[in-house]
Amino acid sequence: MKQKRVTIIGAAFVAFAVLVFRPGFAAAQISSDTRQLNIDSFEHVWKTINDRHFDPTFGGLDWQAVHDELRPKVENAQSVDEARGAMTDMISRLHQSHFAIIPADVYENIEAPAAKGDRGGSTGIQTRVIDGKAIVTSVGPGAPAERAGVRPGWEIRSVKGTEIPPLFPPIEKEFEKNPRKDFYLSYAVRTRLGGAIGDTLVVTFIDERDRPRDMTMILEEPKGKKVIFGNLPPFYLTFSADTLRDDIGYFAFSSFFDPVTLMPAFGNAMTAFMRSPGIVIDLRGNPGGIAGMGLGMANWFVEEKNVAMGTMRTRSDTLKLVTSPRARVYRGPVAMLVDGLSGSSSEIFAGGVQGLPRVRIFGSRTAGATLPSLVERLPNGDGFQYAFASYISRNGVELEGKGVTPDVEIRPTREALLEGRDPALEAAVDWILDRHYKGN
Amino acid sequence: MTQRIRTTAAAFTIAALAILVVALGAQVSNAEKPAKTPTAEKILDRYVEATGGIKAYDKLQNSVVKGALEIPAAGITLDIVAYSARPNKAYSKAESPAIGSFESGTSGAICWENSVMQGARILEGAELAEKLRESAFESMAYWRAIYDTVTVAGIDTVAGSPCYAVVLKAKEGKPRTYFFDQESGLLAKTRSVVATQMGDIAVEAFPSDYRKEGDILVSHKTTMKLMSQDRVMTITSVAYNVAIPDSVFAIPAAIQELLKK
Numbered sequence: 001m002k003q004k005r006v007t008i009i010g011a012a013f014v015a016f017a018v019l020v021f022r023p024g025f026a027a028a029q030i031s032s033d034t035r036q037l038n039i040d041s042f043e044h045v046w047k048t049i050n051d052r053h054f055d056p057t058f059g060g061l062d063w064q065a066v067h068d069e070l071r072p073k074v075e076n077a078q079s080v081d082e083a084r085g086a087m088t089d090m091i092s093r094l095h096q097s098h099f100a101i102i103p104a105d106v107y108e109n110i111e112a113p114a115a116k117g118d119r120g121g122s123t124g125i126q127t128r129v130i131d132g133k134a135i136v137t138s139v140g141p142g143a144p145a146e147r148a149g150v151r152p153g154w155e156i157r158s159v160k161g162t163e164i165p166p167l168f169p170p171i172e173k174e175f176e177k178n179p180r181k182d183f184y185l186s187y188a189v190r191t192r193l194g195g196a197i198g199d200t201l202v203v204t205f206i207d208e209r210d211r212p213r214d215m216t217m218i219l220e221e222p223k224g225k226k227v228i229f230g231n232l233p234p235f236y237l238t239f240s241a242d243t244l245r246d247d248i249g250y251f252a253f254s255s256f257f258d259p260v261t262l263m264p265a266f267g268n269a270m271t272a273f274m275r276s277p278g279i280v281i282d283l284r285g286n287p288g289g290i291a292g293m294g295l296g297m298a299n300w301f302v303e304e305k306n307v308a309m310g311t312m313r314t315r316s317d318t319l320k321l322v323t324s325p326r327a328r329v330y331r332g333p334v335a336m337l338v339d340g341l342s343g344s345s346s347e348i349f350a351g352g353v354q355g356l357p358r359v360r361i362f363g364s365r366t367a368g369a370t371l372p373s374l375v376e377r378l379p380n381g382d383g384f385q386y387a388f389a390s391y392i393s394r395n396g397v398e399l400e401g402k403g404v405t406p407d408v409e410i411r412p413t414r415e416a417l418l419e420g421r422d423p424a425l426e427a428a429v430d431w432i433l434d435r436h437y438k439g440n
Numbered sequence: 441m442t443q444r445i446r447t448t449a450a451a452f453t454i455a456a457l458a459i460l461v462v463a464l465g466a467q468v469s470n471a472e473k474p475a476k477t478p479t480a481e482k483i484l485d486r487y488v489e490a491t492g493g494i495k496a497y498d499k500l501q502n503s504v505v506k507g508a509l510e511i512p513a514a515g516i517t518l519d520i521v522a523y524s525a526r527p528n529k530a531y532s533k534a535e536s537p538a539i540g541s542f543e544s545g546t547s548g549a550i551c552w553e554n555s556v557m558q559g560a561r562i563l564e565g566a567e568l569a570e571k572l573r574e575s576a577f578e579s580m581a582y583w584r585a586i587y588d589t590v591t592v593a594g595i596d597t598v599a600g601s602p603c604y605a606v607v608l609k610a611k612e613g614k615p616r617t618y619f620f621d622q623e624s625g626l627l628a629k630t631r632s633v634v635a636t637q638m639g640d641i642a643v644e645a646f647p648s649d650y651r652k653e654g655d656i657l658v659s660h661k662t663t664m665k666l667m668s669q670d671r672v673m674t675i676t677s678v679a680y681n682v683a684i685p686d687s688v689f690a691i692p693a694a695i696q697e698l699l700k701k
Contacts, residue, residue: 229516306637324561327698375513
């Protein structure tokens with residue numbers, strides 16, 4: 001069976017991550033002009049949320065009081081970071097996904113080819129935290145980690161001398177019942193595995209024989225197609241179509257962006273899979289993107305017109321997301337794989353089709369970060385991501401803060417990864433074959 | 441012409457980003473009725489006159505409009521082109537590298553949409569009826585053929601200028617309120633509820649920057665309010681009575697495939 005590679009690079013969720021785990025930025029003293037731009041930015045953020053948030057009660061928060069408390073902090077800020085911190089503090093009071101302040105320097109030269117020293121350097125390692133250990137779940141083909149010999153199932157014990165396991169208990173405790181716990185845990189590892197392109201990283205792994213292995217890797221530009229979407233930071237799109245055993249079709253993709261590339265690729269795969277006994281769509285690690293793309297993908301395998309894939313609620317409207325089947329529609333079983341790093345549009349896609357008779361969801365609970373959002377630029381040059389709607393799944397569940405609970409819950413294990421196995425995918429394949437051969 | 445493009449542009453952005461539109465209320469809440477308000481018919485006829493007059497419109501057989509649609513809150517701009525021809529043929533395309541292309545058209549009987557993201561679709565029901573109405577060539581110049589009743593709702597202020605608020609109602613569909621500048625007679629604002637596959641969507645539009653294109657005065661900039669967000673449509677060129685190949689209005693293969701189902 002094919003070993004899949006899931007990529008955690010993304011867009012919608014990246015901004016979300018910036019909010020939560022934004023590393024410290026170099027403090028820079030500010031001029032009176034810059035101070036005013038920061039104040040204007042603060043007011044813009046506050047007013048946008050005040051006017052456009054889908055919940056006019058802000059979940060019981062006194063939004064005016066938040067303004068009055070934090071505006072002096074921006075007025076008195078001695079650095080851009082300090083002002084940005086106050087704005088981040090303001091939006092974090094909502095305790096919702098898809099609110100973020102994206103530092104202006106993220107946008108510098110984003111359209112230029114990646115070069116040494118640019119942020120976003122990667123080892124090619126994907127991880128999940130399993131039983132309190134950071135476990136390598138995949139290694140990108142041709143990436144520094146693969147060339148160094150890193151393998152799925154190895155534990156990451158330390159990075160640049162920082163012990164990794166002690167990072168997890170506080171996160172586990174704080175987010176004990178939060179579906180975003182897996183995301184936060186993995187992100188804590190990811191940020192330490194990142195750096196600038198060209199940086200040298202020394203990582204201590206525990207290999208399949210439980211031996212410590214020190215490996216040195218030089219960070220590179222991530223694999224995949226560099227994509228820039230509006231005011232989001234750049235990200236790298238990867239996708240793969242494959243045929244599993246018994247001709248079951250398989251499609252994985254790293255985010256819901258670049259429809260000009262991705263949608264034809266998905267369409268070609270679906271056309272090739274038309275006679276397959278089943279199809280697996282792998283959304284693990286996919287942080288989302290343009291919600292409409294999931295709808296367009298569902299149009300390849302939902303044969304009825306106007307099937308509701310959930311609703312979006314803005315402050316004043318409730319509108320249905322509905323299907324428009326393609327001329328040729330796949331009519332067999334469709335399995336979707338999700339995990340705690342499946343966010344945003346991935347959840348809207350999975351939550352939109354869960355419960356349809358031919359669809360079953362496998363894996364672990366998704367991130368519960370499902371608020372449709374936009375990203376605009378602020379007067380001070382920072383990016384500002386804000387949610388303008390909530391999403392209610394096909395089954396009537398408001399997924400923000402809850403996530404999609406799979407029909408069949410299966411988590412990866414270190415042992416399975418070391419054996420080259422993928423329990424969630426195996427369960428999906430078994431279900432497809434069971435339906436196909438037994439008619440169940 | 442611009443009304444159809446505005447609605448099409450709104451639909452493009454809705455489909456593109458799955459962003460839906462905020463309802464903005466259909467009433468002219470603070471409208472006043474002065475003692476001597478012209479009739480709605482006179483206000484509409486004056487608009488036709490102000491933009492060139494019916495004789496000028498009668499000379500037009502088709503149009504090609506090009507421009508751009510900006511979604512400032514997303515940092516995305518789409519190039520748009522719209523072809524229209526008598527009596528009711530239309531084809532529009534909006535395109536950006538970030539989100540691909542969105543096409544829509546009508547042969548006069550069938551209305552369709554096709555996009556990279558969501559594929560092909562044939563419109564039905566209220567959505568179809570509305571699109572057919574909008575596809576009538578220069579529908580505002582020939583408003584009597586489109587709307588059954590027109591009434592003055594009062595006077596409202598748009599961008600500091602007093603405007604007559606006129607409610608237009610077709611046999612089917614929701615009423616629309618158009619605001620005509622008292623002084624110039626030009627359209628300053630529209631408020632309409634658009635039928636879509638996802639449900640009714642309210643759109644407010646503010647046409648401005650009127651400039652002559654041939655004998656017709658055309659709005660070159662329209663700001664639209666959708667979901668409490670702005671869309672800005674800018675027209676860069678308008679050509680009338682040009683050679684448009686029949687293939688432009690032909691039903692695409694993807695739609696023909698759906699028709700066979």
